[in-house]
Amino acid sequence: MQSYPPKQAELPFAIIEGKPLSTPPEDLYIPPQALEVFLDTFEGPLDLLLYLIKRQNLEILDIPIAEVTRQYMDYVEMMRTIKLDLAAEYLVMAALLAEIKSRMLLPRHEETEDEDDPRAELVRRLQEYERFKQAAEAIDKLPRDSRDHWSSQVEPLREQKETPQPQVELHEVLLAFKDILTRADMNISHEIERESLSVRERMSQILATLNADTFTDFHTLFTPEEGRMGVVVTLIALLELLKEKLADIVQSEPYAPIYIQVAQGATDS
Amino acid sequence: MQAEQLKRTLDAILLTAEKPLPIDKLVLYFRPEDTVNSQDIREALQALEEDTQGRGFELKKTASGYRYKTREAYKQWVSRHWEEKPKKYSRALLETLALIIYRQPITRAEIEDIRGVAVSSQIIKTLQEREWIRIIGHKEVPGRPAMFGTTRQFLDYFNLKSLNEMPPLADIQDIDKLYPELDFSTEKPTKQEATAQEQPGSEH
């Protein structure tokens, strides 16, 4: 084909293997419904750029910067309009693209011919990122423990000797829990503290009592000797189990005995 | 499935089983298209038993099923695995334990959710072997994951009569209040504190 005249100011929409393209292929765009999962889908601006380039079957070494920039900006704009929390990195990249675009629009002078292509640094970063993206995929395919094979669990026949168990102080457990609370967000920590321990404990006790195949009489779950407090705790625990759908309550007709059973299909271990 | 392939498959299953497996459980490891029945399994197990003749382990049948065990003759050497001093429990194990204490009944996925990282099977296994936690039921969600709770042995070890004697969350959070930069209760501080004052259960 004829050699393409090097006109800096007007880039065609895309150059694929030296051929200028003036109309965009059909499958350029991420469908709008996919926008919601945008931030989950892309591992950052480099990943998004790679996607845009690959979708157009463009040569990474010769990115039509104007078009890619336009698409990239479109996404960033859409992200912002639906108020997704856009990581700052996306905006930094937007600025960089805009800068490269403007530099490419500038006519080049003879005396500055040793200047690099303004895209070179970006291309280098894209290529570098792509290598590790591929490496990550290769790593995921390596056979690994507990997914592709498992280590022997053969039961040892051993001499009767007491092996000392690690000692634990209660405050160590509490310190560990404090750490969790510190790390967990408000939502979770709030949820944790709403429920009282005695109710939680009673929930476990009731669940352990319930038999999968038979009904348990409502009354037998209560121990009057525990006093009013204990009965109330049992009742709250029971309600909590019902609420979390861990147990079912059954009454065949009004005034008939009330039975509790493990939630449909559940079996006690 | 061919007899030879069945034998090797059973070999792999038995090698990694954490408890003895009876034939009716072993059948469940196979899909319909494997066309494997109890009789096939019985025969394969017999073949495996013969194969282990010259080895350091054997196929033991007990009341609850089949399991590979090392042979008596080698127990003296095998016991050396446990000659080291007891190790300390990891942070991950203590955090998992704390969550089971305060959030029981709780599934492994829920623990992972709060901790934000995967909980290794080894941790759950260690806690179960120590008899500090046990499976108290299964949650009615896809996969029917096991729910864990604490045991009487756990209470005994820590000299507690009941979980009520565990410090309430308020106390644990007080430690946090010394470090306000941890932005623990910045969002809705009053609601947070109001609830935190409650003793577990006592006000109900």
Add this chain to the structure above:
Amino acid sequence: MQAEQLKRTLDAILLTAEKPLPIDKLVLYFRPEDTVNSQDIREALQALEEDTQGRGFELKKTASGYRYKTREAYKQWVSRHWEEKPKKYSRALLETLALIIYRQPITRAEIEDIRGVAVSSQIIKTLQEREWIRIIGHKEVPGRPAMFGTTRQFLDYFNLKSLNEMPPLADIQDIDKLYPELDFSTEKPTKQEATAQEQPGSEH
């Protein structure tokens, strides 16, 4: 100890080991009166390896030593032991891991530089808790950031004897050579590194 007895003893030891065992650790399982040396063990291991030919498991040698593992061919059946599917790792985690593998020692900032996006603390924590990575030093720049590297456990987990067994990184196309007709600078043509293949560092 006779060769045959040594072989079976090792068989029993390896079947019940909770981690891979190297030869120098295996030697410690024997008493002086057993008169067993490294060379005896090496030979016995080789014999054991041959013995597992027709079985559902194999003797795997990884960075930390020898361990019996089920063969991949049977994973579909063996995985039935567990209700839950094995955890999938996110792309973010795998990419971070890839960078640590191939570019160690590397700081978090350097990882973020190449990925073009922040690395969450959670990912680093998960990788550390799995003991796949560890801090191997601090970079002598302001802030002295931690530098990460992979561990022996990582190699064990992925059944590698050394990092050399990792597939090499993909080639980088040379930007200047491929498109000479583009208006690239002709003055300094090979700014890009010409060496395409990169192996991860063999030491860790």
